[in-house]
Amino acid sequence: MNIGAAAEHSGLPAKTIRYYEDIGLLRASRAMNGYRDYTSDDVHRLKFLQRARSLGFTVEECRQLLSLYADKNRDSADVKAIASNKLDEIDTKIAQLQSLRAVLSHLIANCHGNDRPDCPIIDDLAGEAH
Amino acid sequence: MNIGAAAEHSGLPAKTIRYYEDIGLLRASRAMNGYRDYTSDDVHRLKFLQRARSLGFTVEECRQLLSLYADKNRDSADVKAIASNKLDEIDTKIAQLQSLRAVLSHLIANCHGNDRPDCPIIDDLAGEAH
DNA sequence: GCTTGAACTTCCAGTTTCTGGAACCTTTAT
DNA sequence: ATAAAGGTTCCAGAAACTGGAAGTTCAAGC
Incomplete structure (x- = not known):
């Protein structure tokens, strides 16, 4: 191809x-x-x-990720370690996206036009870092 | 501060x-x-x-996102349009992350060491684009 | 009050991750 | 045969930082 x-x-x-x-x-x-x-x-x-x-994910992280299912000669424990590390990162990203999603959908539903910039619920959601 | x-x-x-x-x-x-x-x-x-x-998200997208809850003078319909657009993007990203997650967690559980590179389930999952 | 070190300032140069364009070659369609 | 489309390399520029120099300000200790 x-x-x-x-x-x-x-x-x-x-x-x-x-x-x-x-x-x-x-x-x-x-x-x-x-x-x-x-x-x-x-x-x-x-x-x-x-x-x-x-x-x-950065290019270097992608290189790692690719190596996970490309490298036959790698120690299995090694693979597991890197992969579960990446799993954690992915879970964090998912959580952050869901939080962003909550901010936006709340914005659409409740905060249009009037009291947006200081809406305490939005501030709260946006601030829920980790 | x-x-x-x-x-x-x-x-x-x-x-x-x-x-x-x-x-x-x-x-x-x-x-x-x-x-x-x-x-x-x-x-x-x-x-x-x-x-x-x-x-x-790119810097320009971030600019848009920020404007959503910073701009008091924007038309409410406008905000909704941009925000729901971004919501879709976020949903896509979440779905993609979950798919990546599935690939990795399957890798950890089932494909360590032996038949990884050609594991059909991984291929399937990795190929499930949208 | 003076000094020292950390934190701030601007500015310029370098890195990462592409992206566009020139100059040229190969394939496909008429 | 020729033109258009798509491939090649190479070099330059853009986006989004990142590091370092040179200088200013602040907070702490003597």
């Missing part, structure tokens, strides 16, 4: 896919004509990258 | 807070000595920014 199709399937621009290859995040094999050639497995990884990046 | 305290409370480095002021995202008033002076309301906004950024 050419880079254009891989881009379409993964949701990443071709430019970005080439960049990821540049920095050694995901290299594709080449066809005889010199074009990059992506397997469906590559595309899965690209999708995975697209998501993880759009959710605020 | 000085920038150091604001940084501590918001979870953002002072450098980043100054940068946000540079680009007009959140400007603080100044004390007589020239130091930036943050109200608790400012700190709420900073916390809000910290979260939204770490969850993959």
Whole structure:
């Protein structure tokens, strides 16, 4: 599969896919004509990258995440440690998103136009850091 | 409150807070000595920014989000439109995080060491884009 | 009151993560 | 055969920080 199709399937621009290859995040094999050639497995990884990046994981974190299900030679305990670490991060992110969601949906429901900026409920929700 | 305290409370480095002021995202008033002076309301906004950024919203999106609960003079229908737009984005992000979570937790539970790279369940989950 | 160190200020340069564009080659369609 | 579409590399620029220099202000101890 050419880079254009891989881009379409993964949701990443071709430019970005080439960049990821540049920095050694995901290299594709080449066809005889010199074009990059992506397997469906590559595309899965690209999708995975697209998501993880759009959710605020850094490229280095993505590298770790990818290594989790790409590296056959890694010690199982190792995998578990890194993965459960990432699980915690994901759970935190989910909680934060749900809190943001609560702020916004409350905004829509109750605070339109009149007393918004100082709405104590919003302040409360927005302040519920962790 | 000085920038150091604001940084501590918001979870953002002072450098980043100054940068946000540079680009007009959140400007603080100044004390007589020239130091930036943050109200608790400012700190709420900073916390809000910290979260939204770490969850993959761009600075411009954050600007929009902030305007939602900062702008008294905006038409209520306007606010609702932008906010429900953002709600959808947040819901998508939550769904994606939950999918990532499923991938990882399955990895931890079932695919350690032996048949990981081609584990069909992982492929399935990772491929479940939207 | 003086000094020292931490915290503040601005400014400029460098990093990360893309993104756009030029110049050129390959494939596909007419 | 030719034109358009899509691939290649390379280099430059943008977005969002981040580090460091040079100088000012504040708080604490002698």
